[in-house]
Amino acid sequence: MVAIAYSVAFEGIEARLVEVQCSASPGLPGFAIVGLPDKTVSEARERVRAAFGALSIAMPNKKLTVNLSPADLPKEGSHFDLPIALAVLAALDIIPHEELSRCVCMGELALDGRLVGVAGALPAAMAAAEEERALICPASAGPEAAWVRSVPVIAAGSLRTVVDHLTERKPIAPAAPGVISRDAPAGCLSDIKGQERAKRALEIAAAGRHHLLMVGPPGAGKSMLASRLVGLMPPLTPAEALETSMIHSLAGTLRDGGISRHAPYCDPHHSASMAAIVGGGRSAQPGQISLAHNGVLFMDELPEFSRQVLETLRQPIETGEVVIARANRHVRYPCRFLLVAAANPCRCGHLADASRACARAPGCGEDYLGKISGPLMDRFDIRLEVPAVSFLELELPAGGEPSTAVAARVTAAREIQRARFRDLPRLRANADASGAILDEIAAPDSAGRALILKASEKLGLTARGYHRILRTARTIADLEGSDKVLGPHLAEAISYRLPFVSGG
CATH class of the missing domain: 3.30.230.10 (Ribosomal Protein S5; domain 2)
Known part of the structure; x- marks a missing residue:
C-alpha cells in the first residue's frame, strides 16, 4: 500500500x-x-x-x-x-x-x-x-x-x-498567532535642520508613492531624509501586511512570527549583486525590491550600482512585479515599492563648490550622473537637488513639523486615493494610474494645459514624463483636498522635473 x-x-x-x-x-x-x-x-x-x-x-x-x-x-x-x-x-x-x-x-x-x-x-x-x-x-x-x-x-x-x-496519544493544541510588531520607525523630520523643499518632496512621494531622486553634496542630509520617509508612510492594510509578510516569510526574515503593519524599509549597499537586488540565486529567492514591497527601497550612491542592476530595475518599477526566469520555470514576486535614490553631483561630490571641485569640473558631473540612463532617470517622478546646509541653519534650534503631523496628511491623501480606486484593485496610489484613468482624474484646466505645454517644449518631456507630472500634480491636489488639478499643483509638479543644475 x-x-x-x-x-x-x-x-x-x-x-x-x-x-x-x-x-x-x-x-x-x-x-x-x-x-x-x-x-x-x-x-x-x-x-x-x-x-x-x-x-x-x-x-x-x-x-x-x-x-x-x-x-x-x-x-x-x-x-x-x-x-x-x-x-x-x-x-x-x-x-x-x-x-x-x-x-x-x-x-x-x-x-x-x-x-x-x-x-x-x-x-x-x-x-x-x-x-x-x-x-x-x-x-x-x-x-x-x-x-x-x-x-x-x-x-x-x-x-x-x-x-x-x-496517533492521539498526546494531541497538540493549535498554535496562537505571533504579536503585531508596533516598533515605531526611528527618527523624525523635526530632527532635520533646513531642507524644507526636500521635506515637502518626501511628503508628496509618500502620499502618492512617487519615486524620488535626490542629488546633492556629501553631508547634505540625503540619507537622513530617506530614513525618515518610512515614518511618513501610512500603516499597511491587513491585505498588504499579509502579502508583504509572505515574502519575508519565504526569505526567513520574520522575527518571532510577528507581522508588522509598518511599511518595510530596505537599503542595500551599492556593491550588492543583481540576484541580491532583483532576486534569484540557487532557489530563486526574493531580492531587495521584493522585500521592499509596499514599502521603501533606498539606493544610496545610485551611480555606484552596476549598470546591469540599474537597467534591470526599469521593468519592475513599471509593472510592480519581477519575473525570475529559469530553464524549467518562471518565478514571480511582487515588488510594488517606492524607490528613493541619492547621488552626489560628481565623484568627489563638490561640483557646486568651485574652491573644492576637482580639475575635471563640470564635465565630471555629466559623466558621473550619466551612469544613470535616460530611461531610468525618466522613471523618477520627483528629481530634487539637495543643497549643503549652512552653518547658520545648523545653529538654529531643532524644531519644525514632526513626522506625525506630515504622516496624518499623507494618510488622508492615501484615503482619498483608496476611495478613488475602490473598484480598481490593481491601483493603490496615484503613481499606479495610467491611460484613460489618469486623463480622468488628473485632467488639467486650460491654464494648466498651457503651462504644461510650455514645460514640455522647454524640457523636452517624453510621454512618460508628461504622465508622471500629471500623477504628481494629482497627489499635490489630494494633499490640499482639491478635487481638481489646478495650475499651482502642476507648477509644483513641473518644478520637480527640472534638469539638475550641477550636471544632471
Missing part, C-alpha cells in the same frame, strides 16, 4: 501542494527519493534515518521509494524532511493514513529528531487553508503560520511529538 503525506513547493509567494508518496516493497533494502529533488531534499534520507534511530525505530529490510508528485515540479528545501519521514512511518503502519492525509507538513529534521525551523510557513499555511487541511510545522514557525486563522496549525518541537499527536 502507498502512504501519502502532503507538503508544498514554493513558486514565488505561491505554495503548490506536493504529494509525498511512499511505498515499502520487497527487494533489496534501500531508500530512494524521486520527483526532481534537489541536493537538500536528496540528503533527507540520512536525516530521516538518524531521526528514526533517535526514536528507536529501525529502518525496515524493504525497498523504500518516496515519490514527490507532481514529478516535473522542482523540489527544493529542507522542509520536505518531515513529510518524507511521516510518509515512511505511515507506510510502516506506525501512524494512521487517515490522520496524515488531513495535514500539510513541513519541517527540517535534526539528527536527534528535533524539528528545525524553516522558511515559508506563512505561504504554506495559505496553501493548507485552500485545501482545507491542517498544517504541521516546527514550533518556531507556529506563530507565523497561525496568522492564517482559517487553518489549525500544529507546531511541534520534535518528530516524536508529531507521532504522538497523529
